[in-house]
Amino acid sequence: LLEKYGDSFIRQTVPHEVAHVVVSALFPYRTAPHGQExxxxxxxxxxxxxxxxSYQIDGADxxxxxxxxxxxxxxxxxxTAIRRxxxxxxxxxYCRHCxxxxxxxKTMD
Known part of the structure; x- marks a missing residue:
């Protein structure tokens, strides 16, 4: 995607991910991933x-x-394995519902 969309990808994706880091540092308690903060x-x-x-991802790995x-x-x-x-x-x-x-x-061995 970086090769295909270059500057646009960097201008949107980098701030998006850095914003997650900033929110995590400023608000250490539960916040919605894409909430008001x-x-x-x-x-x-x-x-x-x-x-x-809204990038076309056909052929992207x-x-x-x-x-x-x-x-x-x-x-x-x-x-996912990341959360595991x-x-x-x-x-x-925690479950968002209950x-x-x-x-x-339990898994069967």
């Missing part, structure tokens, strides 16, 4: 506060992350 930082950067890009099943009080969630590793390091994730802690689903 993030939108405010994007406005400060004079970047459009869009969640998604996309990666598929492995998914792992975690259960709460109301359903089964599919988490964060949980292994002590991070906790607010229960997500725990690994």
């Amino acid at each position: 993030w939108r405010s930082v994007m406005a400060f950067f004079d970047a459009e506060p869009k969640r998604c890009h 996309g990666r598929q992350l492995a998914r792992f099943s975690y259960r709460c009080g109301c359903r089964v969630h599919q988490l 590793n964060r949980i292994a390091r002590g991070q906790r994730y 607010r229960a802690l997500l725990i690994p689903e």
